[in-house]
Amino acid sequence: EDPRFSPDADKRTGYRTRTILCMPVFDSGGKLIAVTQLINKAQGTFTGSDEAFMRAFNIQAGVALENAKLFESVLVEKQYQKDILQSLSDAVVSTDMEGRIVTINEAALELLGCPMEGEQNRGERDRWQQALLHRPVWQVIPIETLRFRLEDSLTHGAKHYVPEQTLRLGIVPAALSPVGMGDQLALAGPSQSGSYRLWGYPDGEVLSADQVQRLERSLNLTVNPLTDPEGRVLGGLLVLEDISQEKRMKSTLYRYMTPGVAEQVMALGxxxxxxxxxxxxxxxxxxxxxxxxxxxxxxxxxxxxxxxxxxxxxxxxxxxxxxxxxxxxxxxxxxxxxxxxxxxxxxxxxxxxxxxxxxxxxxxxxxxxxxxxxxxxxxxxxxxxxxxxxxxxxxxxxxxxxxxxxxxxxxxxxxxxxxxxxxxxxxxxxxxxxxxxxxxxxxxxxxxxxxxxxxxxxxxxxxxDQPLDTETQAFLNLYANARNAYTAMRFEEALDLFQRAKQMRPEDKAVAVHIQRAQEYLQQPPPADWDGVHIMTTK
The missing domain is CATH 3.30.70.1230 (Nucleotide cyclase, GGDEF domain)
Structure with a gap:
């Protein structure tokens, strides 16, 4: 008959509550997060001993509930980070302290030649990802000095930015693959050799360039350490920016303009x-x-x-x-x-x-x-x-x-x-x-x-700033005076001046053209309102 007890639940369910022990559950900060109830003790009523037992139990329950919430938050944060990683247009690969791949986003898979379009390729993407995880990243992405730079980052926390690196790979179509699976990643052999080997089969069959679909990417490579709040290195992070299209565009622009102008054009978009x-x-x-x-x-x-x-x-x-x-x-x-x-x-x-x-x-x-x-x-x-x-x-x-x-x-x-x-x-x-x-x-x-x-x-x-010699200056003055007389329709004077100019430069074609026109105009003068314009009939 305790006034703190509400009989409403018993009335709805038909259950008869005779005794009840209700105690709070707190988190580590002392915040109330739950309540526990013991109902109808088998013998007698609840005692102080029962209360002490439940208090101890509730401490553990509070820890368990708090950990469950933390674990859920971690899962949500992990999915959030994964979604961010997959949404990035740049290829991103994280590694452990040994340089083995821990995560690789879809942009990185696409960079390596994995078929990405369509839901039908989801299984292919999963296969590629599983094959690449836990493998040394420098074996998967054969870029010069990558291993040295990553190890330097993992050992000393160094950060590296290396622009315009070249990544050469090959894709072996499933029909030509010696191992009989889907499309396979192949790594190029020594420079200029033109040979390839299936990735993961270093001692396998050597493939010729005709057997692979060759891929060449131009990349900007960034290598950074992943650290905890205390600054301890936990792994490495590689970001590979594909600049192949930019480089192709730059190469095209260089054919039509200077590198300086091309760079400005590209910067403006x-x-x-x-x-x-x-x-x-x-x-x-x-x-x-x-x-x-x-x-x-x-x-x-x-x-x-x-x-x-x-x-x-x-x-x-x-x-x-x-x-x-x-x-x-x-x-x-x-x-x-x-x-x-x-x-x-x-x-x-x-x-x-x-x-x-x-x-x-x-x-x-x-x-x-x-x-x-x-x-x-x-x-x-x-x-x-x-x-x-x-x-x-x-x-x-x-x-x-x-x-x-x-x-x-x-x-x-x-x-x-x-x-x-x-x-x-x-x-x-x-x-x-x-x-x-x-x-x-x-x-x-x-x-x-x-x-x-x-x-x-x-x-x-x-x-x-290049001074004219005396003869050239005299010729130009004579020609200018002849032109003035010509446009003023003083054709006899113009003809005389042009003839004198011709004596100075017998082969000058502009002088010859004006002599011929002046002679024609003397025979058949132009209209009185003539403005000195010559109408050309040919291109």
């Missing part, structure tokens, strides 16, 4: 190349003059050899001034200055590149003459302006390029070099951006084919 942008750039076109005549008597391999050696030196001239090689078009070369990365002095960079091409061509031709080979002549067109840049093409083939009027005009100017008999022609847009740095000759004011807006054309002579 794919968006820099993928999305279309409007940019102010300078475009350079270069083409070999008389290419058909030059190559018609050459064997195909000699043509390829000539083009490769020629382009090798010309591309260096582009890269030396931070240009980007856009494309090769047969014997022509297109370069962009100011894309994909902006370049504040893009016009000056393109001009310097063209002058470097001229210098390199002289050296290249000297080597050809020594080999009794004909000299090569080139034409270069340069123009500046706004273009659209980005990855352009289809899903099957895309390439980074630029499009716009600046590109088209540069191509036209490269063709114009033939008509005026000079090797480098720049537009007024490029000239305006670096006029204080270069010597030029105004060739003409022309409406090139396909364009409605006329443009002033200039022959690029040299840099301003």
């Amino acid at each position: 794919d968006d820099l190349l993928m999305k279309g942008e409007r940019k102010d750039v300078t475009v350079l076109f270069s083409d070999i003059r008389g290419y058909t005549t030059l190559t018609e008597n050459l064997e195909a391999d000699k043509v390829v050899e000539m083009l490769n050696t020629y382009f090798e030196t010309m591309v260096e001239a582009v890269f030396n001034f931070e240009g980007t090689l856009d494309k090769f078009i047969g014997d022509a070369l297109m370069a962009v200055f100011g894309a994909p990365l902006p370049l504040s002095n893009h016009a000056w960079a393109a001009v310097q590149s063209a002058l470097d091409m001229r210098r390199r061509l002289v050296q290249y031709n000297a080597e050809r003459v020594e080999l009794n080979q004909p000299e090569i002549r080139i034409g270069i067109g340069i123009s500046s302006g706004e273009v659209v840049s980005g990855n352009i093409g289809s899903q099957r083939k895309m390439e980074y390029t630029v499009i716009g009027d600046g590109v088209n005009l540069s191509a036209r100017l490269e063709g114009v070099t033939k008509e005026y008999g000079c090797d480098i022609v720049i537009s007024e847009y490029t000239y305006s951006l670096c006029r204080d740095r270069i010597w030029v000759r105004e060739l003409d004011r022309t409406q090139v084919k396909g364009k409605r807006q006329p443009v002033n054309l200039y022959e690029l002579i040299d840099r301003r």
